[in-house]
Amino acid sequence: AQKITQTQPGMFVQEKEAVTLDCTYDTSDPSYGLFWYKQPSSGEMIFLIYQGSYDQQNATEGRYSLNFQKARKSANLVISASQLGDSAMYFCAMREGAVYNFNKFYFGSGTKLNVKP
Amino acid sequence: DAGITQSPRHKVTETGTPVTLRCHQTENHRYMYWYRQDPGHGLRLIHYSYGVKDTDKGEVSDGYSVSRSKTEDFLLTLESATSSQTSVYFCAISDPILAASYNEQFFGPGTRLTVL
Numbered sequence: 001a002q003k004i005t006q007t008q009p010g011m012f013v014q015e016k017e018a019v020t021l022d023c024t025y026d027t028s029d030p031s032y033g034l035f036w037y038k039q040p041s042s043g044e045m046i047f048l049i050y051q052g053s054y055d056q057q058n059a060t061e062g063r064y065s066l067n068f069q070k071a072r073k074s075a076n077l078v079i080s081a082s083q084l085g086d087s088a089m090y091f092c093a094m095r096e097g098a099v100y101n102f103n104k105f106y107f108g109s110g111t112k113l114n115v116k117p
Numbered sequence: 118d119a120g121i122t123q124s125p126r127h128k129v130t131e132t133g134t135p136v137t138l139r140c141h142q143t144e145n146h147r148y149m150y151w152y153r154q155d156p157g158h159g160l161r162l163i164h165y166s167y168g169v170k171d172t173d174k175g176e177v178s179d180g181y182s183v184s185r186s187k188t189e190d191f192l193l194t195l196e197s198a199t200s201s202q203t204s205v206y207f208c209a210i211s212d213p214i215l216a217a218s219y220n221e222q223f224f225g226p227g228t229r230l231t232v233l
Contacts, residue, residue: 009157035221045207045224052219091159099220100213102148102167104175107160 001026004092006108013082014116020067021077021111023092033095034075036066039110040088048090051075052099079113087115120144121225123208129231136195138228140208142188148211149191150222151175151183153204160207166191198232205229 005024013019025034036048051059051066059066067076079086092108120143130136140149148167152160162175164183172183180202182194195202208225 004159006159033219033221035219037224043205043227045209047221047223050219050221093160093222095220102213103211103220104162104165105150105209105211105222106162107152109157109159 002108003027003096003106004094004108006092006111008111009109010112010114012114012116013079015084016081018078018080019082019113021079021090021092021113023075023077023108025073025075025092025094025106027073027094027096029096031098033099034066034068035093035095035105036064036075036077037091037093038086038088039091040085045091049077082115084115084117087113089113121208121210121223123206123225123228125228126226127229129233130198131233132199133197136198136230136232138193138206138208138230140191140193140225142191142208142210144210144212144215144223145188146210146212146215146223147188149185150209150211151181151191151193152207152209153177153202154207154227155204163193163206195230198230200232203230203232 032053034051038046049061065078089110095103097103150165151163166172166185206228209222211222213220
């Protein structure tokens, strides 16, 4: 079974609107972390936001927020007020296991976001 | 930004030739990883290392080997390159103590490998 599933291969959003990128995960470990990375056309992987499995509140970082629904095993990324520079590939990832241990990381297949002017 | 470099950044080679990709870090992170990125698959783990001379296989390790003789260097070798190994290869590092908050991975810039 896939550890991380991103069901939206590509999405369009109008500039200044909000957009939600979906991510579901699968793990039986009570300790895990969820990450979102951005990959612009230049190719580098940029860390955006993190949510720990024991965190009570949804993570926020500027215009990024993570809609964490633990019972549904979903960790959707919300980008508010989209900008042209948000056009990129976005990856959801999971660190399985406690934060202080060695961990494997699992990545989804990505969502290509295009922001239209 | 984490100090991670990859060399070469681009390489074109022929089927059957050996290829070695190098990942070098200056962050003293304990754990190092090699991924390949292909359209529709995201990043898939090839091999990882949890210390000098300690390595293990990931989910797509066939046709690849690795070595880590120093903390800062992690080498990925394609013993006999095939066209199916055409991909973008990323090195990543992590350390639960040095990157205390999230134990996230930091990525190198990637190597684009084309096997003809």
